[in-house]
Amino acid sequence: MSDNTEATTYAGKVIIGLTGNIATGKSAVMRLAHDYGALTIDADKIVHELMDNDATMQAAIAVAFGSEVRREDGRIDRKKLGEIAFADPTALQDLEAMTHPAVGKEVDARILASKQDIIFIEAIKLLEGHLRDICHQIWVTRCSPQRQLERLRVCRGMETEVAAVRIKAQPSQEEKVAQSDVLIDTNGLMKDTEAQFDIAWARLPDPATAEPMNRLPLPDESGQNSTKPLTARQASPKAAAPKKAESEIPPPRLQPSDRPEDLQVRRARPSDIPSILLLIQKATDGKVQMKRADLLMALSERGYFIGQVGAEISTVMGYNIDSQVARIDEIYIHPLEMATQTGKAVLEDIEISAATHMGQIIVAFLPQDAPAPIHELFAAEHYVPMPFEEMAKGWQTAIEESQTEGTDTLVRLLRDTRAG
Structure with missing residues (x-):
């Protein structure tokens, strides 16, 4: 605070x-x-x-x-x-x-x-x-x-x-x-x-010289609301491994690691749609087929991180942050050897973005049939299973609202706001 x-x-x-x-x-x-x-x-x-x-x-x-x-x-x-x-x-x-x-x-x-x-x-x-x-x-x-x-x-x-x-x-x-x-x-x-x-x-005003706005009127002490979480529900998404000790979890990343000069991470643009569709086709062996119009509409409503070396896009991940919970889904990497390069770089930039915008956790929704290199990538970047009942209420809600069938959750803890 x-x-x-x-x-x-x-x-x-x-x-x-x-x-x-x-x-x-x-x-x-x-x-x-x-x-x-x-x-x-x-x-x-x-x-x-x-x-x-x-x-x-x-x-x-x-x-x-x-x-x-x-x-x-x-x-x-x-x-x-x-x-x-x-x-x-x-x-x-x-x-x-x-x-x-x-x-x-x-x-x-x-x-x-x-x-x-x-x-x-x-x-x-x-x-x-x-x-x-x-x-x-x-x-x-x-x-x-x-x-x-x-x-x-x-x-x-x-x-x-x-x-x-x-x-x-x-x-x-x-x-x-x-x-x-x-x-x-x-x-x-x-x-x-x-x-x-x-x-x-x-054309926005300069924050240094803009007129300071008075703070919002706040409720008096007798009208303040409790924000203590309720007892967690028992239903739990599938967990793949024991929880990593919190002392082993490093603080949020604020800077990317050293990268080759031709490796680039950026947000997807409409002009990337043909390359993204081709990558999805290759990464899923044609199992996932998305129409151009649907991807164009999705780009207007959410974000996608792209990782590329030179002009070749090899990693795409869907990303958004809401209510201080960041979410990663639609994870596509091809060839899989690029998981340790563009995949790692994309996860680093996502973590930096989430931490900068006051994110508490990043939840990754991995397909249950995701290949081993993708699981290894997330594990190397400190994404671990977290028992559902141990999560803060807001984290549980975010998972319930966002998790799709056939996925498991991994969590990168950024700021632990849980009591006790």
Whole structure:
């Protein structure tokens, strides 16, 4: 935790508020901000963390909305809660009144603890609450309803009818656009979004001279929420080996190791799609077949790290970080001998990125039939099995939300936030 808790302002920080309707490209903009070195905070994900981890919040919601919204393990069933809250404006206001103070407290803590001087905060209700008051600029993403529909179908797997209902249920995009300082139109290709982002980024105020924003109003001591984790659930993903002693786990990497001059690690671009598709074909012997359109859409919603020697791409790994839990999936290396070269370099850069952005752990989802060189690569980079019941609640939730069938989890511990 930062030692700036007595500060009255966020001096030396430029804070950007990002909002927009569902599937309008907010995730792509947040990923670009992350790639450019900003701290990215998803306020809506913090609400989910509270509902999963905060026993006091869980109890209060159960009292207000009925015990049926609380699962046996204590977590809030967001689907059931949503059916109640979104059907009654008064109920929704009550829910927001319960959660917003705790969200503000967490956002405040992350800003103060961060070393980054540019902060991006994403929130659906950004314009309706106190978060707006701490922002130097408001950015809004916009696209056509048809584009929204495509993203919900391809990237989130929604049925067309369900996606259409979600889109129509939201207020007009123009209400947010009218209040924006920066408008990002995401109807085009990812390169078009990047071009708009580059222009807006270049025009950001200088953090050293920007007006210090007053800190968010925080709940008084009697209104603070507990964040102690609940008893862990017993269901456990498959573990492959005993847990490595914590004393043996090195601190997070902050610099890459020495590399050959022609070895490069970078984020994937749309122009890399043909090479990525070819690599996937080779690495899986044709078992995994991805369409160009699907990969293009995926690139707009998440990140991929590429490792190459010269012009030859030999490693691709999917990567994202959310709620301080970084995730690695879609691991493709060919030929396998490159695991110790480009594979190692990609994992190093992922670790540096996750540590820089306050990540607590990196979870790698390895296919159960992954070849030995890939298992050896992750073991060499200090990825180890961790019993599910020993994980912090937020880590468990991240795994449950992200793990796909046929994969095992390995964990690289960066910052141990567990009590005791």
